[in-house]
Amino acid sequence: DSGVTQTPKHLITATGQRVTLRCSPRSGDLSVYWYQQSLDQGLQFLIQYYNGEERAKGNILERFSAQQFPDLHSELNLSSLELGDSALYFCASSVDIGQPQHFGDGTRLSIL
């Protein structure tokens, strides 16, 4: 158990819809990362937050957004969903920038 909690574990929805994925980092971790893992793209870094502020941005689509709240939990919002958004979405956290990341077990998103 990494200590990182992601909810929900599974999500099934339709094209055009909007969903919110939630992540609770390990106790004491200030940095949160979001990744997308699909069969043909591997693990793709989306975005990183540190103590509530956006710190780094990767290959995140404009339809996707994220935030980190004062209690350090984070949410990833995906809108106008397309079939290609079906993937595993992982959240990771670390004590500080540059420290090893600890991953949750992901949210499996299926778009029908």
Place this chain on the structure above:
Amino acid sequence: LAKTTQPISMDSYEGQEVNITCSHNNIATNDYITWYQQFPSQGPRFIIQGYKTKVTNEVASLFIPADRKSSTLSLPRVSLSDTAVYYCLVGDIGYYGQNFVFGPGTRLSVLP
């Protein structure tokens, strides 16, 4: 942006030492190298992290040559439970806007 390459798959037998190499030719000065292990339907799990030369912990060693253009994860005396996908991650420790680039992953199969 550091791009990484790894062998797609490797086979080994129980009790053997396994070395997995990751190439990252355009690694930046601030980039650290981190290796993760991933089992099906689970998030990646941290194995080891290093910047240069050699790092060893209780489960693995990481060798990084002076030019830092590659790194080798060494797993001593593997067992069946080490069958997993292994990823190298090249990422910055603090420069704003940098990306975290995972390699394509190496699928290690340990045979009895």
